[in-house]
Amino acid sequence: MKRLLLSLLLIASLLFAFACERKGGPGAGGQTGPIIIGYYGDLTGRTSNFGQSTKAGVEMAAAEINKAGGINGRQITILSEDDEGRPEKAATVVTKLINQDRVVALLGEVASGNTLAAAPKAQAAKVPMISPSSTNPAVTQVGDYISRVCFIDPFQGAVMAKFAANTLKAKKAAIMLDFNSPYSRGLTEFFESSFKKLGGDIIDKQSYTQGDRDYKGQLTAIRSKNPDVIYVPGYYGEVGVIAKQAKQLGINVPLLGGDGWDSTQLWDLGGDSLNGDFISNHYSVDDPSPAIQKFVADYKARNGNVPDALAALGYDAMKVLADAIKRAGTTEGPQLKDAINATKGFVGVTGTISLDADRNAVKPAVVLKLQDKRYIYQETIYPEGMTAPAPAAPAAPATSNSSPGAAPASSPAASPAAKTGKAAPSPK
């Protein structure tokens, strides 16, 4: 009996503790004191380069804002959580950030699968969430509190299809996708439909799963069909090895990829095997525009390496959020969400950010060529109805990315001026 009473007491006190925890509700901390913003990402898992880069970008933006006096006189505090790259962990840490730390807004994730797991928690708690770089369309369909500052997969897939068909003159493409990743499946779907529309053929489709150790079976099957290009919309960890094993099998056609390739570890894994491959990405560090060059220089000074696209998007996401808080004049969820969703013409590092009705950013993409540990700018492809501002189009640069003093830069295949206003299918 005594035991029973004791355990009941324990349960009661736990419940009481929880009740206290929730009392403040989201956005607590009032309208004074520091603004607490939650960041969650993969800091130690299979895609930890993504999470670390994004975090560095977010923190750099926050430091700049704080140095300039904060938002409406209030400083920003970033609370970071590690989701180890696992969707279930992402949902857990976001719940913690919302209920325990009572953040006013969330920034994260990179991998669409993780964002999709966390987004319903934010939506339910009415805490706005901006994803810096999840490109799967389903992410913002979770609800009106979820938005992003990057383009989406229908556009990214179409960009590569267009590049393959028009610039590389490819007729036959094979696809090697990460079977369990919404990101990879989304890109595959949209690459396939766009490439077919442009008169190309998808002659083979093979799949792998994250963490596989051997890809030669799939690559051998692809090799026997003699494709002109191979589209590999995966993440850097697997892609680096795939590129290496493809070269070992004597496959010499270019591999094409997306922003998931962008990471320094890609080069450690793939090395020279990656030379001659192409990816679509959010921005190019070679872009001569002063805003981008200032960002690259500041980031280098702060972190010691060249920012990848994820760092730039993390930076932009934080700046967009700060801008919205300023316009809303409050950190209350509903008003803040409206301010974020009303973002129009925000000039960021990764381009001018305007959110459309589905809370996706409408932005151009760049195609980069991989050569000797550098990403060499090829061309910019604009979404339908958007034309390049004449002077802002990146000129033909090919400066060193990560290995200064390396081989002489090769000149890009096409003059960007000629590509101005090139239309891609609508990102809907």
Next chain:
Amino acid sequence: MDTFVQQLINGLTIGAIYALIALGYTMVYGILRLINFAHGDIYMVGAFVGYFLSFQLGFATGPSLLGLSVVLVASMIAAALVGMAIERFAYRPLRKYARMTTLIAAIGVSLLIENLFVARLGAAPRAFPQLLSEQSYTLFGNAAISKSQILIFAVSVALMLLLQWVIFKTKVGTAMRAVSFNLNSAKLMGINTDFIISFTFALGSALAAAGGVLTAQYNPQIDPLMGILTGLKAFVAAVLGGIGNIPGAVLGGLLIGIAETFVVGYGQNVGIPSTFRDAVAFAILILVLLVRPSGLLGSTVQEKV
């Protein structure tokens, strides 16, 4: 035809790795009737020792055959020590209890090693430095074989021959066979059974570590959890060949490797997606257990080492 030969080469490559690991399972089982579930993690430990040594000894800068040999041998020795330590501290104190106790301890050790590594090093995959220059040779028309694959074949065949020699031509090998027949009788004959068991763990662990370093040359991505699935498949290979039987482990490893690669390479033509590659090993396990529980070569109870 080219494609078929190529798939065969691909399958044999991963099969050789499974075989190296399966040998450790089968030897320990032969002697102690214990499935050493921590064995897959020894494979991972071997790869990580090789990773850190390559950087420490300055071999990470470029391909060198010397560097590769040093790293390979050193990580085999290190893994042998780890294997002996596990046996000494986790399994030996439990040997007098029911066999199930040791089995559960083995699962515990496996989880301990994995999580220690995750805690210390993080779960993020690391890129193993390239110790072998990148080059491929073509044979039979279009079938390509890379240097790392040749290395895997050469080293694993050499190690298997060496193992065969140790077991059948040396005194300690004779003692191992005696212990596998009957531990208590062997003890009565004056064999230091504790030493023999330790030695068996050392041998098996060294082979697994060799597998780890060789795989890392083929696929330079290593992470603390890489031993789980590979270890399980090597275990299936050992059961398929007939657990306790050494040629059986090699045969089982090669078969699993080939089966897996063929599922990936040809499965799609008959409606099996390539993601079934991992399932096929376990499907084979179930079939073997149903049809021939003693495994392919395990029917006669002769040389259980």
